Amino acid sequence: MNYHDQHLHTYFSFDADETFENYLKYQPEYFVSTEHFDLKNPAENFQDSIPDYNLYTKKISELEQSFPTKFLKGIELGIVPGQEQEIIDYLSTRPYDLKLLSIHQNGTFDYMDDIVLSKDKIAVTTEYFEAMTHVLTNFHEADILAHFDYGIRRFDFTVKEFAEHFEDQLSTVFKKVIEKEMALELNSKSFVKYQKESLYDYAIALYQNLGGKYFSLGSDAHQAADYQLAFEEMSAKLKAHHVKSLTLFIGKERVQIPL
Ligand SMILES: [Zn+2]
Ligand SMILES: [Zn+2]
Helix, strand or coil: CCCCCCCECCCCCCCCCCCHHHHHCCCCCEEEEEEEEEEEEHHHCCEEECCCHHHHHHHHHHHHHHCCCEEEEEEEEECCCCCHHHHHHHHHCCCCCEEEEECCECCCCECCCHHHHHCCHHHHHHHHHHHHHHHHHHCCCCCEECCCCHHHCCCCCCHHHHHHHHHHHHHHHHHHHHHCCCEEEEEHHHHHHCCCHHHHHHHHHHHHHCCCCCEEEECCECCHHHCCCCHHHHHHHHHHCCCCEEEEEECCEEEEEEC
16 A cells, blocks of 8 residues: 555645645555644634535445545544533434544634744744644544644744743653654644744754654645645655654554555
8 A cells, every 4th residue: 555645635624725636646555635623713703614514425425436436535634722512412313434633723713823922932833733632632533743843934943942931841741742642743834834843853853752653644735735744755764763663543453564
């Protein structure tokens, strides 16, 4: 089995227009889109952004008729502390094969919004990792921690500065990821567009020192041209850290794919 991209969006996400068919030009053996789910989303005027489960299921059944690819259902759960139970209830009647866990917003602003630039970066980042810890403590259904660095994409931290302020918090987060046997995502957008490669170097080593073994690659593509973006560079990065395999989530099963 080949590795496939475990983080990408189609028109079922509020911020993407891309079609399944364009991604399927890559002829993947398996395909999974991970559509945005964000309750009271500041990026959408505090409306709930929820991918239409029935339409999504219907579309996937149709694709199964016309493509040799095997399809999985995926979702990227953006969670604010306090929303955990509502999301657990929502998912109880809507089974997904792959669930990403993300912290995108704090109920007031998205961590990518310009407003964060007017705030104290230490305070915002502390709050961000507190939220992540809270959600990981109260929500047990996710397979992958997506872009652990989302909340600091707009900030310039040197690795030294980041480690001084946040190593304890990030260690707490990673211990919970390890305890739940979730995978840590290397996110192409963080890696390439937001130039967080050295932060990932630091985080991979920290996660491994704490016992972390499971890694996932995700392009976070919102258009098909970005499918598996920078996967070679990110794979090389993991090899440099002596990682031997990547983890694929295929429904209830996980499969280790050699690097
Ligand atoms: Zn995200
Ligand atoms: Zn995403």
